[in-house]
Amino acid sequence: MTHGTRSHEPLANPARRAGGDAVVVGGGLAGVTAALALADAGVRVTLLEGRPRLGGLAFSFQRGDLTVDNGQHVYLRCCTAYRWFLDRIEATALAPLQSRLDVPVVDVARPEGRRLGRLRRDPLPVPLHLGRSLATYPHLSLAERARVGRAALALKGLDLADPALDDQDFGSWLAAHGQSARAVEALWDLVGVATLNAVAGDASLGLAAMVFKTGLLSDPGAADIGWARVPLGELHDRLARKALESAGVRTEIRTRVTSVSRDDTGRWRVEVPGETLTADAVVLAVAQREAHDLLPAGALDAPERLLRIGTAPILNVHVVYDRKVLARPFFAALGTPVQWVFDRTDAGGLRTGQYLAVSQSAAYDDIDAPVAALRERYLPELERLLPGARGAEVRDFFVTRERTATFAPTPGVGRLRPGARTKAPGLYLAGAWTATGWPATMESAVRSGVNAADAALRALGRPRPRHLFDVEEAA
Known part of the structure; x- marks a missing residue:
């Protein structure tokens, strides 16, 4: 987070609200989500972001x-x-979903020249919804398509709760299940690289299985693609800031947090240049290395794990x-x-x-x-x-x-990702890199913000907002 001139008057906390006070450090999707959830539950929230805008790495x-x-x-x-987040900031119409999965795939390496194929679904139950698309996919041979189907069924049978999956790499699993190098390139990595930010050989089987089981093998429409038809700043900065303001969150940009500690009364002290904020709860919604640098001693059993992510x-x-x-x-x-x-x-x-x-x-x-x-x-x-x-x-x-x-979603990363709670009462972690079960996506960031807010609200004795997304809803 960079330091600059703050946009508002001094940050000294006014009289404490009955619901308690919270400071959220970081204005990416995780931080904005946590701030909205806490404020909706009656907590007085200050959101601090070092950059001159909200949105984190989606700006x-x-x-x-x-x-x-x-x-x-x-x-x-x-x-x-x-999707809940888009609805909460009144942006759903600006980032619509396809009515049905349809991905044009162009291959320019074939001897016969440029060739177009498509990955699209039919209105049929899983796994028949992709059957026709796979059967006619021109970038794989007939034998490769058949082996892809068998591997997909094997993938569907994996138990995502099995910690052993995290220690294996997806590429080796695919090879053991008959997937050729061409099949990995033309199908598995086509989807996996974009969602995992890693090729199959570098990706945890646990995270890859989660992506494919949830996206392609859970519900016929699960993999329909959505994207913003307006600049991301319109969603994650302007509309997010509007939602925060309406919820009563005080948002400060260009405000770098230098330290987080507890005082003698058990309340949290958040230091920014020239001022100190006090709060009952603090959410660190920043990158893992910055979180490591801000964590007070004893907050995690092995804080160096964050640096190994x-x-x-x-x-x-x-x-x-x-x-x-x-x-x-x-x-x-x-x-x-x-x-x-x-x-x-x-x-x-x-x-x-x-x-x-x-x-x-x-x-x-x-x-x-x-x-x-x-x-x-x-x-x-x-x-x-x-x-x-x-x-x-x-x-x-x-x-x-x-x-x-x-x-990086490498094998073994699952044991390094911490949950929302720390060992320091009132201090919570959020960010796509925390233990959400998802790879580093906007989805993971929002889920982490919900997780942190839920933990903080339980500790503060505040009721959960009725409209808040329920993490247990998703597969």
Whole structure:
């Protein structure tokens, strides 16, 4: 969190509310969720964020007249907590879901040339809902498709509560269940890299099984894709801030927290430059390394575990063409370094031409590459994938880099992820990296905020808001 000028008057707490006082450190989705849940239960809440905006790692910025998301974020119909969050901030209509899963998949590595396939569902029960799509998927052989079906059934039979799954890697499990390298590339990693931010060989079987069982094998519509048709800042900053204000939360941006400690009375002291806040409860909704640095001694049995939770990068390549080169909202790609491509023209406010965002997860090889090298690498690939881009003028080319975009979902990470409660009464943790059972997604962030708020409300003796998302609802 960076330090700057605060936007409001001094932070000294006014008279304590009967419901207690809470300070939430961090204004990403986890922090905003925790603050809203606590305030809805009658707790007086102050939210502190070091950046000049809310939204954490899902935000927007201006580049001339273009509004740019730092990365393409999507969610699925099974992301029930994030859907609750959108509803809570009155943003559901701005980030609609597909009526039915439909993913165009373009392969440019086949000898016969560019080929289009689709992953889409039918209105049938699980697992028949994907049967026709899999049976006609042109990027796999008939034998590979049959083996994919058998592996999916084996995956459906795994017990997500089995801790042994966390110690295995997904790639080895797939190989043991007859999945070829081509099947991993053309199907399992096509979905898994985007949701886990890791290739199958680097991902925990437990997290991968959770993604595929919940997204593809739980409910016919679970994997329908949703994304914001407006800049993320409209959702996670402006509308979130409006909801916080309506709930009575005091929100302070450009406010860096320097320490968190308990005083002699058992209340919490939160230090910001020049001032001290006191509270009955504190939620640390920041990245794991920052949480480690702010935790007081004894708050966790082994705080060094937080530093052992690795991180994984995401790179986004942004290209503005002088004409329309992509007719569909998005597509995934095979046989090329390009992973997923989204049309962001309307959301970015572009009036002429077309603005595409290329989302590259687990981008270890490219995350520190110079822009010129990335331009040389990706523009020819987009021309291979999009015939309309051949001969089009590139009006702008730039990249956004999130070197620590998510926690790395490596085997064994499950035992490192802490729950919401700490050993220090009144101090709670939130963030997509905490023990939500989900990989590092917007869904995990919201669930963590609910978990932290629930724990704090129980300790404060406050009733749970009736409309608050119930974490137990989701698979």
